[in-house]
Amino acid sequence: MTQTEPAITPDLVAAHGLKPDEYERVLALIGREPSYTELGIFSAMWNEHCSYKSSKRWLKTLPVTGPLVIQGPGENAGVVDIGDGDVVVFKMESHNHPSFIEPYQGAATGVGGILRDVFTMGARPVAALNALRFGDPEHPRTRHLVSGVVAGVGGYGNSFGVPTVGGLVGFHTRYDGNILVNAMAVGLAKADAIFYAKASGVGLPVVYLGSKTGRDGIHGATMASAEFDEGSEEKRPTVQVGDPFAEKLLLEACLELMASGAVVAIQDMGAAGLTCSAVEMGAKGDLGIRLDLENVPTREEGMTAYEMMLSESQERMLMVLHPEKEEVARAIFVKWGLDFAVVGHTTDDLRFKVYLNGELKADLPIKELGDEAPEYDRPWVETPKSQRVEAANVDAPCDTREALLTLIGSAELSSRRWVWEQYDHIILGDTVQKPGGDSAVIRVEGGPKGLALTADVTPRYCEADPFEGGKQAVAEAWRNLTAVGATPLAVTDNLNFGNPEKPEIMGQLVGCIRGIGEACRALDFPVVSGNVSLYNETQGRGILPTPTIGAVGVLADVARSATVAFKREDEAILLIGDGKGWLGRSCWLWLVAGREEGAPPPVDLAAERRNGDFVRSMIAAGVATAVHDLSDGGLLVAVAEMALAGRIGARLDAPHGAPHGYFFGEDQARYLVTVAEPSVGMVIDAASAAGVTAARIGTTGGDRLIPGDEAPILLEELRESHEGWFPRFMAGPAVDAAPAS
Amino acid sequence: MNAVVILFPGSNRERDVANALRRAGGVAPKIVWHGETELPAGTDLVVLPGGFSYGDYLRCGAIAARSPIMDAVRAHAARGGLVLGICNGFQIAVEAGLLPGILTRNANLRFLCHAQHLRVERNDTPFTRRYAEGQTIEVCIAHGEGNYFADEETLKRLEGEGRVAFRYCDANGEVGGAANVNGSINDIAGVYSETFNVLGMMPHPENLVDAAVGGIDGAALFAGLAEAA
Numbered sequence: 001m002t003q004t005e006p007a008i009t010p011d012l013v014a015a016h017g018l019k020p021d022e023y024e025r026v027l028a029l030i031g032r033e034p035s036y037t038e039l040g041i042f043s044a045m046w047n048e049h050c051s052y053k054s055s056k057r058w059l060k061t062l063p064v065t066g067p068l069v070i071q072g073p074g075e076n077a078g079v080v081d082i083g084d085g086d087v088v089v090f091k092m093e094s095h096n097h098p099s100f101i102e103p104y105q106g107a108a109t110g111v112g113g114i115l116r117d118v119f120t121m122g123a124r125p126v127a128a129l130n131a132l133r134f135g136d137p138e139h140p141r142t143r144h145l146v147s148g149v150v151a152g153v154g155g156y157g158n159s160f161g162v163p164t165v166g167g168l169v170g171f172h173t174r175y176d177g178n179i180l181v182n183a184m185a186v187g188l189a190k191a192d193a194i195f196y197a198k199a200s201g202v203g204l205p206v207v208y209l210g211s212k213t214g215r216d217g218i219h220g221a222t223m224a225s226a227e228f229d230e231g232s233e234e235k236r237p238t239v240q241v242g243d244p245f246a247e248k249l250l251l252e253a254c255l256e257l258m259a260s261g262a263v264v265a266i267q268d269m270g271a272a273g274l275t276c277s278a279v280e281m282g283a284k285g286d287l288g289i290r291l292d293l294e295n296v297p298t299r300e301e302g303m304t305a306y307e308m309m310l311s312e313s314q315e316r317m318l319m320v321l322h323p324e325k326e327e328v329a330r331a332i333f334v335k336w337g338l339d340f341a342v343v344g345h346t347t348d349d350l351r352f353k354v355y356l357n358g359e360l361k362a363d364l365p366i367k368e369l370g371d372e373a374p375e376y377d378r379p380w381v382e383t384p385k386s387q388r389v390e391a392a393n394v395d396a397p398c399d400t401r402e403a404l405l406t407l408i409g410s411a412e413l414s415s416r417r418w419v420w421e422q423y424d425h426i427i428l429g430d431t432v433q434k435p436g437g438d439s440a441v442i443r444v445e446g447g448p449k450g451l452a453l454t455a456d457v458t459p460r461y462c463e464a465d466p467f468e469g470g471k472q473a474v475a476e477a478w479r480n481l482t483a484v485g486a487t488p489l490a491v492t493d494n495l496n497f498g499n500p501e502k503p504e505i506m507g508q509l510v511g512c513i514r515g516i517g518e519a520c521r522a523l524d525f526p527v528v529s530g531n532v533s534l535y536n537e538t539q540g541r542g543i544l545p546t547p548t549i550g551a552v553g554v555l556a557d558v559a560r561s562a563t564v565a566f567k568r569e570d571e572a573i574l575l576i577g578d579g580k581g582w583l584g585r586s587c588w589l590w591l592v593a594g595r596e597e598g599a600p601p602p603v604d605l606a607a608e609r610r611n612g613d614f615v616r617s618m619i620a621a622g623v624a625t626a627v628h629d630l631s632d633g634g635l636l637v638a639v640a641e642m643a644l645a646g647r648i649g650a651r652l653d654a655p656h657g658a659p660h661g662y663f664f665g666e667d668q669a670r671y672l673v674t675v676a677e678p679s680v681g682m683v684i685d686a687a688s689a690a691g692v693t694a695a696r697i698g699t700t701g702g703d704r705l706i707p708g709d710e711a712p713i714l715l716e717e718l719r720e721s722h723e724g725w726f727p728r729f730m731a732g733p734a735v736d737a738a739p740a741s
Numbered sequence: 742m743n744a745v746v747i748l749f750p751g752s753n754r755e756r757d758v759a760n761a762l763r764r765a766g767g768v769a770p771k772i773v774w775h776g777e778t779e780l781p782a783g784t785d786l787v788v789l790p791g792g793f794s795y796g797d798y799l800r801c802g803a804i805a806a807r808s809p810i811m812d813a814v815r816a817h818a819a820r821g822g823l824v825l826g827i828c829n830g831f832q833i834a835v836e837a838g839l840l841p842g843i844l845t846r847n848a849n850l851r852f853l854c855h856a857q858h859l860r861v862e863r864n865d866t867p868f869t870r871r872y873a874e875g876q877t878i879e880v881c882i883a884h885g886e887g888n889y890f891a892d893e894e895t896l897k898r899l900e901g902e903g904r905v906a907f908r909y910c911d912a913n914g915e916v917g918g919a920a921n922v923n924g925s926i927n928d929i930a931g932v933y934s935e936t937f938n939v940l941g942m943m944p945h946p947e948n949l950v951d952a953a954v955g956g957i958d959g960a961a962l963f964a965g966l967a968e969a970a
Contacts, residue, residue, distance in 0.1 A: 154852050158883070159793040161753025245751050245796025337750060424854045424883040426948045426955065429757045443954065559953055 005036035016043035044272035051373035054500040076117040078528025089123035091529035092184035092494040092550040099181040103148025108156040108242035116268040122195040123187025130167040135176030159244035164423035165440035177538025184550040199265040199285035206344040210316040214299035217312025246315040253336040262325030269316040288347035297339040305361035380506035389584040389598035391661025409721030418726035438483035450558035452486035459544035461600035470515025471603040477551035479629040482612040485619035486553030493530040498542020508545040522605035562627040566646030569701040577670030581661020588664035607669040630670040636663035652698035654708035744770035744786040754791035761947035765960035766967030775808040785970035789830030802832030831941035842891035848924025852885035859907040867969035871961035877914040878958040887943035889925035906931035
């Protein structure tokens with residue numbers, strides 16, 4: 001059966017997301033007009049999502065090595081040594097565009113994709129996190145998206161059987177037309193049993209594993225590399241459908257297969273499916289690949305080579321196997337009820353050749369497909385600096401009590417219990433600190449060793465000052481790991497931005513990457529994996545720059561991890577670090593005073609390190625009874641969160657300087673620590689010796705917060721405000737299926 | 742005590758319950774594949790673990806209940822052997838006819854995962870011998886379809902024969918109201934078979950056997966079971 005393929009016209013080239021000069025590059029590379037299948041392959045390999053063509057130049061500036069880094073960026077996930085022969089394998093990746101179009105399946109397959117990245121490396125996933133950004137709560141579509149995304153994240157992770165232990169949820173009108181779904185997965189493996197994509201050996205079988213290939217997700221990666229417009233709803237068919245059950249089987253089958261010694265190389269089929277995975281395995285191993293597509297298990301009749309090469313059907317893997325182990329491998333997959341098919345073999349000609357029923361559909365140079373992808377040094381302009389906002393020059397519209405109740409019950413700072421209670425966060429029986437603290441803590445099976453995990457970024461800071469915002473995202477992640485007592489190890493970055501072809505957006509990307517790089521270098525906190533999501537724009541309006549930082553730390557003994565909850569009455573509350581009452585871009589200025597302006601707080605990385613190392617030493621010494629980092633909402637919001645978690649109130653000394661600056665300023669590198677009364681002198685002396693500012697600011701106790709000489713706030717009032725917002729919001733009038741804005 | 746944990750495609754708490762048996766009961770269970778047709782000789786306890794067997798497609802537990810191994814499990818139960826079904830295992834047990842009633846979607850239509858108090862209704866069974874009658878314990882739930890339902894006649898029998906194992910309650914042991922998180926009829930969290938050798942329950946005692954991870958109120962169930970055979 002021969003199917004006529006469309007002629008290659010400029011319109012067809014444009015529909016594949018290739019610019020005219022990029023198409024010229026294709027012609028120059030292969031010396032002829034590409035076939036339809038080849039055009040599809042170039043489109044898949046050279047789009048922004050797969051080629052990083054706008055960001056590569058800047059990503060190269062990030063620190064990616066360190067004494068404990070076993071694998072940095074470039075593989076399916078980063079690998080870091082955690083001692084005793086164990087490694088942690090992790091990565092974060094976005095699934096923004098699909099989640100906006102079809103929130104449940106978009107979010108679910110985002111989780112599925114990142115889990116697959118981790119177990120492709122030979123690691124068993126032990127934790128998942130996610131960073132979600134939605135539009136204004138008042139936007140008619142927001143509730144529908146929250147409901148669908150949260151259900152999708154839970155639906156996939158819960159069924160797969162990985163605890164979803166942490167993350168963040170934010171709201172801002174700049175995400176009205178482009179929500180963000182950043183999913184992170186963390187796995188554990190043995191250092192001597194890590195698997196890579198790099199193939200070796202000529203004439204070895206290339207094996208297709210997992211679910212069958214259908215027509216879903218064709219051009220998903222291309223969609224993720226374009227702005228949204230009014231027609232985006234019509235792209236619903238390009239969103240893949242997830243099957244967590246198949247993924248769970250694939251996990252068990254892959255780990256069993258890896259243990260059998262049959263695997264030479266493995267690559268999951270994620271974005272751009274069979275194309276990307278086959279090309280990467282060959283190119284990394286300096287080998288050619290021949291595929292015979294008639295052997296690909298398909299869900300539908302009559303699929304063309306073009307469709308099979310571009311399908312993004314989920315839960316699929318490609319492997320190169322030792323030929324003598326082929327039957328062992330097949331038996332394992334048959335046992336788990338999964339497809340197993342030899343679809344090609346490795347060759348020595350460095351060509352990527354795709355046949356269907358003996359007919360050659362594509363014949364391309366395999367290395368150049370990746371290496372010769374366009375790389376741009378896009379023009380960029382620095383984001384103009386914002387003015388500093390002095391607390392003394394800002395009138396407080398209300399008293400401290402009312403401001404605190406407003407903040408703690410706001411969309412931004414209210415409890416996320418409604419969200420994380422839909423995620424199974426206890427499965428596997430190793431969750432030591434569940435969602436709601438500074439970092440999640442999980443035990444490495446058997447213990448006492450553990451991992452601390454967090455995901456952070458403050459987009460409103462990045463918008464005002466990308467460089468400081470990039471630094472702050474890293475510093476806050478480092479601080480959150482430190483606050484539970486962990487030693488920070490490494491990060492994964494998920495860079496979400498608007499259209500990089502606009503110099504001001506490119507300036508945000510450049511600024512944030514430079515800030516991330518500076519902070520990671522200063523804190524010895526290398527970037528080991530990551531993902532870039534650009535073109536998060538709708539009708540010309542971009543999202544807030546959102547470089548989400550996922551971070552991992554290690555604890556020697558999880559029993560010694562610190563939590564935010566006040567533990568006992570009459571303990572001293574110490575503030576570690578210096579504050580000047582920085583209100584620029586603070587939650588107070590935004591949510592209480594109604595002003596989104598000013599320069600964000602600067603990040604002094606030396607102070608971060610000094611203060612953090614001191615706090616970690618106090619936790620290790622068993623002196624700190626509760627610890628919380630100061631971030632959104634400042635000091636009083638942190639005190640309130642500690643009080644609510646511990647069901648114990650606090651009396652605070654009168655503020656130094658203006659109350660709103662003191663209580664709600666968002667100066668960086670700060671922590672609250674409680675210590676028993678007899679330890680106060682020792683801690684303050686030790687801080688002084690370490691060059692760290694530590695000051696007693698109050699005492700725990702009672703059923704209310706008493707901020708200096710201002711009106712007290714009952715914990716019950718605080719709790720009602722804090723816990724109330726999310727359930728009330730989600731119970732509001734149904735707005736499902738609202739039209740896209 | 743010879744224990745086995747049945748592994749269905751999509752089970753995901755088999756390791757959790759195996760760890761709980763080891764830690765709290767000193768029992769190392771065998772893992773038995775769903776495709777087997779016989780249980781190992783001398784099996785005392787069969788555990789149907791939590792998870793999403795067959796993806797919960799069709800109806801929770803419905804496909805797993807037709808697995809080859811389930812005839813052997815039914816025969817084991819008929820001989821008076823112990824069977825513990827937790828969460829998806831409870832769903833499989835009702836679908837397999839080992840227990841009456843059915844589990845439907847939570848009343849609020851959402852998956853729920855949180856700490857949950859239960860009232861232990863009686864302590865003269867192999868599963869609850871280490872608890873006190875009327876004791877309030879704290880375990881956790883993690884399910885989307887745990888809303889227990891049985892018709893009036895069945896319910897009357899269950900209550901009349903004292904076959905309700907656990908009820909959802911608050912920290913003070915008060916049953917009902919907001920403590921009934923999923924809408925289960927009569928606040929039922931777990932039920933016994935007629936002869937009290939089969940227990941199905943939605944909450945997860947296996948995740949509460951370790952003070953470092955949430956608490957130890959689930960440990961007594963496994964410690965008691967280890968002594969029971």
